Every structure is written in structure tokens, then in C-alpha cells.
Amino acid sequence: xxxxxxxxxxxxxxxxxxxxxxxxxxxxxxxxxxxxxxxxxxxxxxxxxxxxxxxxxxxxxxxxxxxxxxxxxxxxxxxxxxxxxxxxxxxxxxxxxxxxxxxxxxxxxxxxxxxxxxxxxxxxxxxxxxxxxxxxxxxxxxxxxxxxxxxxxxxxxxxxxxxxxxxxxxxxxxxxxxxxxxxxxxxxxxxxxxxxxxxxxxxxxxxxxxxxxxxxxxxxxxxxxxxxxxxxxxxxxxxxxxxxxxxxxxxxxxxxxxxxxxxxxxxxxxxxxxxxxxxxxxxxxxxxxxxxxxxxxxxxxxxxxxxxxxxxxxxxxxxxxxxxxxxxxxxxxxxxxxxxxxxxxxxxxxxxxxxxxxxxxxxxxxxxxxxxxxxxxxxxxxxxxxxxxxxxxxxxxxxxxxxxxxxxxxxxxxxxxxxxxxxxxxxxxxxxxxxxxxxxxxxxxxxxxxxxxxxxxxxxxxxxxxxxxxxxxxxxxxxx
Amino acid sequence: xxxxxxxxxxxxxxxxxxxxxxxxxxxxxxxxxxxxxxxxxxxxxxxxxxxxxxxxxxxxxxxxxxxxxxxxxxxxxxxxxxxxxxxxxxxxxxxxxxxxxxxxxxxxxxxxxxxxxxxxxxxxxxxxxxxxxxxxxxxxxxxxxxxxxxxxxxxxxxxxxxxxxxxxxxxxxxxxxxxxxxxxxxxxxxxxxxxxxxxxxxxxxxxxxxxxxxxxxxxxxxxxxxxxxxxxxxxxxxxxxxxxxxxxxxxxxxxxxxxxxxxxxxxxxxxxxxxxxxxxxxxxxxxxxxxxxxxxxxxxxxxxxxxxxxxxxxxxxxxxxxxxxxxxxxxxxxxxxxxxxxxxxxxxxxxxxxxxxxxxxxxxxxxxxxxxxxxxxxxxxxxxxxxxxxxxxxxxxxxxxxxxxxxxxxxxxxxxxxxxxxxxxxxxxxxxxxxxxxxxxxxxxxxxxxxxxxxxxx
Numbered sequence: 001x002x003x004x005x006x007x008x009x010x011x012x013x014x015x016x017x018x019x020x021x022x023x024x025x026x027x028x029x030x031x032x033x034x035x036x037x038x039x040x041x042x043x044x045x046x047x048x049x050x051x052x053x054x055x056x057x058x059x060x061x062x063x064x065x066x067x068x069x070x071x072x073x074x075x076x077x078x079x080x081x082x083x084x085x086x087x088x089x090x091x092x093x094x095x096x097x098x099x100x101x102x103x104x105x106x107x108x109x110x111x112x113x114x115x116x117x118x119x120x121x122x123x124x125x126x127x128x129x130x131x132x133x134x135x136x137x138x139x140x141x142x143x144x145x146x147x148x149x150x151x152x153x154x155x156x157x158x159x160x161x162x163x164x165x166x167x168x169x170x171x172x173x174x175x176x177x178x179x180x181x182x183x184x185x186x187x188x189x190x191x192x193x194x195x196x197x198x199x200x201x202x203x204x205x206x207x208x209x210x211x212x213x214x215x216x217x218x219x220x221x222x223x224x225x226x227x228x229x230x231x232x233x234x235x236x237x238x239x240x241x242x243x244x245x246x247x248x249x250x251x252x253x254x255x256x257x258x259x260x261x262x263x264x265x266x267x268x269x270x271x272x273x274x275x276x277x278x279x280x281x282x283x284x285x286x287x288x289x290x291x292x293x294x295x296x297x298x299x300x301x302x303x304x305x306x307x308x309x310x311x312x313x314x315x316x317x318x319x320x321x322x323x324x325x326x327x328x329x330x331x332x333x334x335x336x337x338x339x340x341x342x343x344x345x346x347x348x349x350x351x352x353x354x355x356x357x358x359x360x361x362x363x364x365x366x367x368x369x370x371x372x373x374x375x376x377x378x379x380x381x382x383x384x385x386x387x388x389x390x391x392x393x394x395x396x397x398x399x400x401x402x403x404x405x406x407x408x409x410x411x412x413x414x415x416x417x418x419x420x421x422x423x424x425x426x427x428x429x430x431x432x433x434x435x436x437x438x439x440x441x442x443x444x445x446x447x448x449x450x451x452x453x454x455x456x457x458x459x460x461x462x463x464x465x466x467x468x469x470x471x472x473x474x475x476x477x478x479x480x
Numbered sequence: 481x482x483x484x485x486x487x488x489x490x491x492x493x494x495x496x497x498x499x500x501x502x503x504x505x506x507x508x509x510x511x512x513x514x515x516x517x518x519x520x521x522x523x524x525x526x527x528x529x530x531x532x533x534x535x536x537x538x539x540x541x542x543x544x545x546x547x548x549x550x551x552x553x554x555x556x557x558x559x560x561x562x563x564x565x566x567x568x569x570x571x572x573x574x575x576x577x578x579x580x581x582x583x584x585x586x587x588x589x590x591x592x593x594x595x596x597x598x599x600x601x602x603x604x605x606x607x608x609x610x611x612x613x614x615x616x617x618x619x620x621x622x623x624x625x626x627x628x629x630x631x632x633x634x635x636x637x638x639x640x641x642x643x644x645x646x647x648x649x650x651x652x653x654x655x656x657x658x659x660x661x662x663x664x665x666x667x668x669x670x671x672x673x674x675x676x677x678x679x680x681x682x683x684x685x686x687x688x689x690x691x692x693x694x695x696x697x698x699x700x701x702x703x704x705x706x707x708x709x710x711x712x713x714x715x716x717x718x719x720x721x722x723x724x725x726x727x728x729x730x731x732x733x734x735x736x737x738x739x740x741x742x743x744x745x746x747x748x749x750x751x752x753x754x755x756x757x758x759x760x761x762x763x764x765x766x767x768x769x770x771x772x773x774x775x776x777x778x779x780x781x782x783x784x785x786x787x788x789x790x791x792x793x794x795x796x797x798x799x800x801x802x803x804x805x806x807x808x809x810x811x812x813x814x815x816x817x818x819x820x821x822x823x824x825x826x827x828x829x830x831x832x833x834x835x836x837x838x839x840x841x842x843x844x845x846x847x848x849x850x851x852x853x854x855x856x857x858x859x860x861x862x863x864x865x866x867x868x869x870x871x872x873x874x875x876x877x878x879x880x881x882x883x884x885x886x887x888x889x890x891x892x893x894x895x896x897x898x899x900x901x902x903x904x905x906x907x908x909x910x911x912x913x914x915x916x917x918x919x920x921x922x923x924x925x926x927x928x929x930x931x932x933x934x935x936x937x938x
Contacts, residue, residue, distance in 0.1 A: 107719055107823040108852075130723055152668045163666060165675070166643050181911040186821040187852055187888035188640070189629065189679075192909040192935040193916045197642050197675025201668050221725035241584050247607055247696030248763070249586075287725065290766030346664040350584040379585075380666045418666035426669075434670055437656040441923075442671045448922035449915070460670065 008046050011067045015049055015091070018059045023050040023097065034092050037079040038139075039425055040341060040395070045072070045092035052097045054172060054180055054210040061208060062178040064091055064454055072456045073204040075115065075147025078139040080342050081423030083151060083203050087458035093208065095146050101125055102211070109216045110169065110186045115146020115209050122214070131216040134161045137419070138327045149209050152201030154419030156326065159377040160251040160285065161217070163419065165200040172211035173199060176450040186213055198445075203421050204456040206449035220251070220285030224295050225319045228280045228302040229273055229309040233257055236278035237353040239305040240376045243282070244349060248297060253377030254281040254326050259336065260373040260384070267332035270325025273309070280376065281326055329373040330384065337369070337386035341398045345409035346418035349379040358408045359383050366401050368394070380418035381409070407432055422460045430462050489544045493524060493568065496540030503527045503574075515569055517549055517933075518562040518897045525551075525569040531649060531657045531688045534570060538686065538928075539655030541568050547931050550682040552593060552624030555616040555806075558894045559628055560681055560933030561905055572623050575688055578602050580663065587646065587663055589691040592623030608694045611638035611729075613798065615806040623687050629679030632802040633759065636722075636850040637729035638695065645674045647691035650684075653924050663691045676919070682930045683938055684923045698761035701729075702771035703794040706783030709753040714849070715826035717781035721758060722822065722850045724777075726770050730759035731850030732801055733825070735833075738844035741804040741857075744797070748785035754829070756783070756849065759798060804844065805855040806894075814895045815857040816876070820888035822852040831882050832856045835875045852888070860896075873902045880907050906935040 012026045025031060025048040035044040046069075051057045064071040070090030077084055086092045099116030104126055111133070113122060119140040123132040136155040137143055143153070149171070154163045161167075170184030173195070184196035199206055230236040240253055256264065256279050261272045272279050280302070284294050295312065302310050313319035325332075333340040347355050356372065359381075363370040374382040385401055387394045402425075406416050410432035417426060430439060443461060446453075490506075497504045504526035512521035528534040541548045547565035551557070552572050572593035580589040583606035590599055596610070596617045603609050613632030614625050624630075626648075631640040638644065647661035650673070660673035677687050708714045714733060721731055734742075734757070736750040747755070756778070760770030771788060778786050789797050805815055820828045829845055836843035836858055847854035860868060880890040884907070892905040909916070913936045920927070920938045932938075 105821075106723065108821040109722060110821070130725070152672070154666055158666060162639070162643060163668075165672065166639060175915060179911070179914070181915060183912050185887045187819040187886070189817070189819045189853060189889070189891075190909070191889055191891050191906040192912060193680055193684075193919060194642060194675045194678060195912055195915060197672060197678070200675075201672050218723055218725045218727065220727075244586060245584050247699075249696065287727075287762060287766040287769045289769040290762060290764040293764040346662075346666045348582065348585045348587070348664060350582055375666070378666045379664055413663055415662045415664050415667035416669040418664070419668055421668055422670065430670065433662065434659065437654075438658045438660070438670070441650075441652060441654075441656065441658040442660070442673065444922045445671055445673065445676070445919065448918040 007067060011063065011069060012047055014063050015047060015060065018063065019049055019051060019056050023052065034074065034094065037077045037082060037084050039080050039082045039423070041082045041085055041424055043085045043087045044089065045086040046089045048092045048094055050094050050097045054174065057093070057208050057210050058174045058178045058180055060091065060093060061174050061176070065178065065452065068452070068454065070454050070457050073146070073150065073208050075144035075150065076118070076142045078143040079147065079151060079423065080344065080420040081417065081425040083421045083423035083459060085424055087424060095144060098210065105186065106131065106216070108186050111214050111216055113145050113212050113214065115144060115149065115212060117145050119143050119145055119148060126216065130219055132219050133214055134167050134217050135164045138330065145212055145214065146209055149200050149212055150202070150204050151419070151421045154375070154380065156252040156254055156375055158375070159253060160249050165197060167215045168196060168200050168212060169215055170213035171196050171199060171209050174208040174210055176207055176452065176455055184213065203423060203459050205446060205459055207455065222286050222288045222291045223319070224284050224291055225313040225322050226282045226295065226298060227272070227311040227322055228282065228307040229276045230278045230280070230306065231276065231308055232306070233278040233356060234353050235305045235307070236280050237356060239280060239302050239307065240352060241350055242301040242305060243298060244377070246297060246301060248294060250282050250298070250377060251285040252281070252283040255372065255374055255376035256326065256329060257372040259369060259371035260329055263332040263336045263371065264325045264329050266335035268324050268328050270321050272325055281322055326373070333371065333384055333386065338388045338390065341385040341387065341402065343381070343383045343385065343402050343405050344417045344420035345406050345414055346378065346380045347409050347412050347414035351412040351414070352376065352379060355381065355408055355412060359405055362401055362404050366397055368397065368401065375418070378418065379414070403429060424459055427460055428462050430460070489546065490523065492544045493540060493546060496543070497526055497537060500533060500536035500540065502533045502537055503529065517557055517566050518900060520563050520566045522549065522566040522569045524567065525571060527571045527574050529574045531651055534651035534686050534688050535655045535657050537568070537570050538651055538653050541928050542653040542926055545926055546928060548928050549930055550623070550627065550686045552621030553595065553616070553619040555620045556624060556628040556630060560930070562897060562900050562932065563930060564932035570686055572621060572686070572688070579689065581606065583608055586694050587665065587691055588694055589647070589663055589689065590622060592688050592690060593621050596620050596622065596625060603694055604697065607697050609697050610644065610692050611695050612641060612644055613802045615803045617802065622690050626678050626687055626690060627680065627682050633730035633732045633798055633848065636731050636848060637727065641678045642675055644692050645678060645690055646693055648674045648677060648687050649689035650677060651686045651688050653926065653928060657688070661691065665693055681934050683920060683934045684929060699763060700767050701791055701794045702760045702767050703757055703789040703797055704771055704774040704778060704786065705747070705755055705757045705789065706778040706786040707748050707750055707753050708756055708781065708783055711754070711826035711829055713781050714754050714756060715823070717756065717777055718825065718849045719823065720777050721774065726773055727762070728758045728770060728774065729761045730757070730798065731848070732757045732846065733829070733849040734804070734846035735829070735844065737842050738804050738846040741807045741844050742800040744800060748787070757797070757801065759794065804846070805857055812896055813857060813859045814872070815855060815893045817891045817893050818854045818856065818879070818883055818888065820852045820883055820886050822850065824886045824888070825849050825852060825854065828854055828883070831879055835879050838875055839871055869899050869902055872899060876903055909935045
């Protein structure tokens with residue numbers, strides 16, 4: 001659907017007129033910066049725009065409609081499924097100039113932000129109020145709240161507090177035809193369909209979010225962070241199940257295997273023992289009273305499962321160091337491999353040992369190492385396949401391994417993605433957990449929200465004809 | 481009116497249901513009354529025994545253009561504008577099994593027709609519960625709770641259905657059975673249609689199966705109750721509680737009339753004041769800290785008659801609190817739900833009092849003080865004719881206008897059918913309505929699902 005050059009020039013002129021010359025990029029040199037995200041696929045946009053207001057966003061949507069040019073929204077480009085890659089070219093909308101915290105409303109536990117606000121900046125802006133914005137993806141220093149809304153992002157602390165959708169109560173949203181609508185609000189239970197909930201996680205395929213009303217939550221009074229060290233990965237998995245079965249819901253349970261530990265230690269020196277088979281990073285949020293009891297229960301479960309060492313962070317600095325290791329784990333892979341490929345699947349927690357064994361078998365079969373660093377408490381796996389793109393054929397091998405790993409997740413009743421999105425990366429795998437009827441039904445929703453299909457084309461749904469053929473929309477007997 | 485309704489294709493409907501092997505019955509006069517929705521009486525009821533049978537029933541109705549009303553236990557059947565037509569009731573009564581419960585996963589999957597209390601009994605065996613506590617828990621089905629998006633006091637701590645449902649299976653008007661979400665707690669594969677179905681009042685699909693996140697049963701619970709003479713005190717203490725790290729599970733306010741509906745003789749006399757009840761369920765010793773810290777906050781804010789209810793007494797109390805809005809509901813009663821930004825709660829209570837006083841009604845008022853969701857319920861005098869309805873419409877319109885100015889809403893959840901002709905029970909839903917209509921037209925193109933009951937004529 002890439003637009004012909006002559007039309008592109010016309011479109012650029014119109015976009016420049018609407019947004020100002022300084023808010024439109026079109027030279028190939030500039031466009032190259034916007035052809036990638038955090039995954040391994042690339043596609044170059046023909047124009048990049050930086051709207052500074054909702055009205056400008058709506059105008060860009062209208063101009064794209066008029067020119068029949070695809071439009072893809074992009075936050076910080078930290079996505080891991082190709083969600084913001086403009087597959088068919090066209091216009092890429094970037095929110096770095098729509099990045100204001102519009103309102104902090106402490107008494108209503110809400111904040112109103114523009115989509116380009118960096119996740120961490122919001123919690124920093126309200127530091128000292130006793131409140132924070134809960135979703136904390138590992139990329140929170142860079143990723144935007146608009147991107148979090150698009151992907152329904154998670155993070156380590158979802159176990160107790162939920163994911164992005166649980167912390168968004170309203171949106172301002174530009175529809176595919178350029179209307180500006182409001183969904184939800186600061187108040188709960190707005191009558192009508194929960195469009196806020198439908199739009200969060202729709203990966204930019206329904207429209208463009210221009211304003212987000214988020215929930216603010218009180219910070220925990222006491223936090224304890226425990227590092228438990230295991231000589232067998234099975235023991236670490238059993239500890240995860242043991243904690244949940246004991247009726248304890250920590251705020252986070254993260255697991256790292258030996259390869260991850262070694263990479264992290266080489267990069268950030270978080271103090272993880274490099275000879276361990278696995279470590280668990282367990283965090284509990286509580287009131288001051290009771291936290292020692294919780295800590296005692298967790299320590300006991302770790303010991304019962306043969307933890308060889310259990311270390312509790314004594315200071316905020318120690319705690320931050322432990323988390324630095326975990327949050328920096330993806331980046332640390334550069335220390336042990338020239339390239340790595342991040343997978344994201346979610347499985348029932350009691351299937352973790354089985355799934356880890358099967359992933360190890362896939363690693364053996366293909367002869368490529370896999371590091372596991374993941375949100376174990378949620379069953380949300382992040383196998384990192386280590387490879388070298390200089391070796392011919394290795395990238396294809398990695399993709400095949402990714403497919404096999406997700407097939408395992410699907411086989412045990414899990415999901416293809418816990419928090420990174422389907423995007424472009426996994427669209428052909430949707431058939432592993434959704435049948436034609438499921439996909440057709442979702443496609444009806446897509447057609448209702450974006451009848452021309454210009455919004456972030458090529459995402460979520462498998463290529464028609466390969467293994468799935470969208471059914472045309474049934475004609476309505478009664479119109480509105 | 482649905483043009484099809486006048487010429488109900490009974491033969492076609494019966495033949496379709498028979499072919500699909502679905503149990504059905506033509507309703508007699510008495511039953512038609514029982515199953516009528518705002519005075520619109522259905523002709524036929526069916527009881528599908530499988531997800532596919534539900535889908536087939538919808539396909540038959542869709543082909544014939546007959547209006548379908550899905551039904552769980554019927555506890556919230558009064559919710560919505562009067563239907564344009566009701567031809568076929570699709571009951572979920574025969575879909576009442578727990579499909580998958582693995583305590584180690586903190587998730588449960590069950591059919592939509594199971595009652596909440598039956599599900600809770602199953603979960604209790606695993607030491608867990610679904611922290612969703614809407615009214616009518618002994619009768620209400622999961623499907624009905626989802627369709628009406630009802631919730632209870634514990635939403636302060638655990639959220640409402642949208643925060644607890646992680647997967648669903650729906651029977652569609654295309655005759656298909658489709659899934660969204662899944663059985664794992666984190667899942668962003670495909671669109672989150674669960675959210676679309678929650679609160680959609682059966683206007684899109686019939687939800688036949690649901691998967692929820694569940695929580696460990698608290699080992700102990702402590703409830704602090706106290707009387708506040710003035711709304712300002714109430715607002716102040718609620719602010720302190722919700723911005724503190726105490727993280728209670730419920731923060732609930734009741735006025736004297738609401739407290740009477742609880743039918744508990746040993747609760748304090750309120751006079752013109754308010755009862756604030758706060759539930760703590762933190763693990764271990766933390767629950768005692770919740771109790772003590774809340775008590776101190778109550779005292780500092782000038783509360784009277786502070787008392788603590790523990791464990792079984794507390795559980796009993798919250799069961800009553802969940803149910804008061806629907807207790808003693810006379811046929812002529814009115815119940816509204818008001819949602820406002822949290823800090824507006826004291827003003828919203830005042831507005832509800834002032835306006836209902838104009839009607840000489842003694843309204844029971846209360847609800848989720850920490851979430852900004854209040855309920856008010858009152859009965860209206862039995863008088864013939866439409867004349868008593870005029871001031872009620874005025875009062876409701878005024879209240880709704882006030883709520884909208886605050887960025888909130890007012891929904892008339894229950895009222896006499898006669899009133900529904902004079903006021904839209906949902907109110908104006910604003911700029912999002914065209915998008916809602918497009919979704920409705922895409923998923924139910926012949927507009928057979930509960931036609932006319934929902935917002936904007938959907």
C-alpha cells in the first residue's frame with residue numbers, strides 16, 4: 001500500500017502546512033532513525049510527524065485517510081514485537097512533542113497525561129506524594145505511557161497490582177475517521193461499552209490515543225526484596241508454586257537462570273552468584289507489621305526447596321542493585337552474545353518446570369543457547385535466544401525456535417504473549433491459540449474501528465490466505 | 481418496535497431450535513409474565529446445554545430476525561431501557577459447571593450459568609475466593625454479573641469485573657463460539673474483547689464461559705465502623721485512608737436509611753450522620769495494624785461509636801452491605817448508581833439527599849466511598865397515573881446534570897417501567913456513542929441482541 005512518490009510529496013506539503021515544517025520529517029536520512037523498534041524487523045516510513053496537539057493528530061488522521069496512506073503510531077520504539085514498525089510505509093506518528101503531564105489530581109488518585117510522557121517521569125513527578133503509577137516495564141526509563149496503553153504493558157510488579165489496563169480509567173482518542181472522542185474518565189463505570197478497556201492493548205490498530213487518564217496508587221509502606229539462590233532450576237520453579245500455594249501474593253517473583261546471571265554479572269555486577277543454576281528475586285509489599293512474618297514464610301518455602309542461599313536487601317541501595325540486575329538483563333546479553341532475540345509467552349504457573357525443560361530441549365535441538373529471565377510469579381516467560389546474525393541462516397533458525405517455544409506455551413494452555421504484544425512478529429502464530437472463528441470475530445471489531453484498514457496495517461492478524469481468510473462483514477439489516 | 485416482532489415466526493423458531501436439539505418451551509400466560517422484561521413478554525424460552533447450542537439458538541434467531549434476551553438468574557433483569565422486543569429467552573441455566581480450577585495458578589474457569597456462591601464454595605476448598613461481591617450472590621450467575629458489570633464493596637481493593645476477568649468464551653449471532661483472552665494472568669494476544677463484553681448487557685454476545693484471577697482467602701479480617709456526624713469529616717477521613725499505605729479492601733459509607741436496610745440491630749444509631757466501614761484483610765499481623773491505624777484515623781476525624789467487627793462478624797456484615805441496595809426493593813422502588821471522582825463523594829451524597837428530599841422520599845444512600853461509586857434507593861408512593869413521575873424525572877435529570885458536570889454519570893438501575901418512557905436510564909454517553917453503535921452493528925448486524933435496552937438505543 002506504499003504511497004507513490006508524487007503523492008508522498010503532496011502529502012508532505014499538506015502535513016507541513018498542518019503541523020509546521022519543524023514537525024515533519026521526510027528525507028531518507030531522517031527516516032532511517034524510525035525504521036526499527038526493539039525487535040529484529042525493520043520497515044521505513046515515508047513521512048514522520050510530530051504532532052503537538054490533539055487537533056493536529058486528528059488532522060493527520062484525516063489527511064492520511066484522504067491520501068489513503070497507512071498511519072502507524074510510535075512511542076519510544078522500545079516495543080519488542082514490531083508493533084510500531086510501519087510495514088506498509090506511509091506516515092509514522094511520533095509523540096515526543098505530545099509529552100506533557102497535564103494534571104496530577106491527588107485527591108481523586110488520577111493523573112492526566114499526553115501519550116508521549118515517559119513512564120518513569122510520571123512517578124518521578126509525583127515523588128513525595130506517597131503515590132505512584134504502578135506499571136513499571138523494564139524499559140520504563142524510555143518507554144512512553146502511550147506505548148504502554150497500545151501494548152497493555154506489564155512489568156515485574158503486575159503479580160500483585162495488575163497490568164496497564166488496570167491502571168487506565170479514561171482516554172481521549174482519535175478514531176480512524178478523525179473524530180475526537182472521550183472514553184471513561186476520572187470516575188469509574190461510565191455507561192456504555194468499555195471502550196477504554198477495548199482500546200488498551202489494541203496495538204494502535206483502532207485509532208490514536210491523545211490523552212490518558214491513569215490511576216495513581218499509594219506506595220507500599222514496607223518493601224522487602226529477597227534473592228534466593230538455587231543449584232537446580234526445578235527447585236526455583238517449585239518455590240514459585242510453593243509461594244503461591246501458601247496463599248502469599250508477593251508483588252514480584254522474577255527468575256533468572258545461569259546464563260542470564262552470568263550476563264548480568266558481567267554487565268552490572270548486581271552480586272548474583274555466577275555458579276548458581278537459578279536465582280529468584282522475590283519482592284513483598286506490606287505494612288511494616290507483618291512483613292517479617294511474610295519474609296519468614298517465604299524464606300521457609302525457599303529453604304524447603306533447597307535454596308542454598310537467601311539474601312535480603314538491607315538498604316534501598318542493595319534493593320536497587322538487585323533490581324538493576326533484573327531490569328538490565330536484556331541489555332546485558334550483549335556481554336555473552338552478539339545478538340539476542342527476546343521471546344514472550346505466558347503459561348499456567350504450575351506448568352513452569354515442564355515448559356522450561358521443553359525450552360531447553362529446543363535449545364539443544366537447534367544448538368543455540370537460550371537464557372531465561374522472566375516474571376515467574378505470573379508464568380510470563382522471556383526466553384532469550386542467543387545468536388550471531390553474522391552467521392548465515394542463524395536468524396531464520398532463531399525464528400523457527402521462537403515458533404516452537406510459543407507452540408509449547410500454547411500446548412500447555414498458555415498465551416502467545418504476556419506483555420510484548422503480537423505486532424508483526426507473532427501474527428502468523430495467532431492460529432496456535434485462536435481458531436478462524438475467534439480471528440474472524442476479532443476482525444469484525446477491527447473493521448468496525450478502522451474500516452479502511454489504514455491504521456497500523458499488517459499487525460495482530462495472520463496474513464490472509466496463508467492459514468486464515470477473513471470473512472467479509474455481514475450487511476446490517478438496520479442502519480443507525 | 482422491531483418490525484419482525486409483529487410477525488413472530490414461531491414455526492421457523494421452533495423448527496430451528498428442534499433441528500439444533502435445543503430444549504425449549506412455549507411460555508404460557510403466567511410464565512410470560514414471569515419472564516417479561518419491562519412489560520414486554522417473550523413467547524419462547526430455551527435452555528441450551530452446550531456453548532454450541534447457545535450459538536445455534538442465536539443463529540436461528542438471527543436468521544429470523546427475532547429479538548433475543550439472554551438470562552442468567554434474572555436478578556438484574558430490570559436494568560436497561562424497555563426492550564424494543566423480546567421473542568426468545570436464552571437461559572444459561574444448564575451451563576453451570578466449573579471447568580478448570582487449579583489453586584496453584586490462582587485462576588478459575590467456569591460456565592456462565594453457575595451462581596457466584598456456588599463458585600465461591602468450590603474456590604473455598606482451595607483456600608481461595610473470587611474477590612467480587614455484587615448483590616444477590618446466592619442467585620446471581622457469573623454471566624449475569626459480567627453482563628451487568630455489578631460489583632460490591634471489595635472493588636476498592638480488588639477492582640471490578642474488568643480487573644478480574646482474564647478470559648471469556650462467547651456465543652455469537654454468527655452462530656460461532658469464540659474465545660478472547662485465555663487462562664493465564666498476563667495475556668495481550670489479540671483484542672481484549674472481555675472488556676467489551678463486561679457491562680454490555682447481552683447486546684453483543686452471550687458469554688458462556690469465563691476465566692477469573694482469584695485471590696487467597698484472608699486468614700483474618702477486621703472491620704472498623706464509626707459514625708461521622710458531618711459529610712466534611714467523612715470526606716476528610718476517606719482521603720486520608722485512600723492515600724495511605726493501609727490498603728484496605730473496602731471503604732464504604734452508609735446513611736441511616738441504608739443502615740436500616742442491613743437489618744442489624746447492634747449497629748449504632750446514626751441520626752443524620754453517616755456510617756463509615758473499612759475492611760482490612762492484610763496477611764498476618766498487618767491486619768491488626770490496619771485495624772488500629774484506621775481506628776486512629778477515625779478518632780482523629782471525630783468519629784463516634786467506633787467499633788470493630790472481626791472475622792465471621794465482619795464477613796456477615798459485608799454480605800449485608802453488598803446487598804443493601806437491592807434489599808426491600810418494592811415494585812415501585814427506584815435505585816440509582818452515581819459514579820463521580822472520589823473527592824466528590826461528600827457533595828454527591830449531599831446532592832442525593834437534597835434532591836430526594838424534594839420528593840419527600842427517605843432515600844437509602846451509600847456505597848464505595850473510596851471508589852466514587854454510590855447507590856441511592858427509595859420507594860415512591862403508590863399513586864395512579866403519571867403525575868408522580870414528573871417530579872422524579874426532574875430530580876433525576878438534575879442529579880444527572882450535576883454528576884456530568886463533575887465528570888461522572890448517573891444510571892437508573894431499577895425503576896417502574898412507566899418512568900422509563902420519560903427518562904433514558906443510562907443518560908447521554910457523549911462523544912463515544914457513534915463508535916459504540918459501529919461495534920454493535922458489526923457484531924450484531926440484525927440488532928437481535930436485547931434490542932433497545934442499552935445506551936443510545938443500542
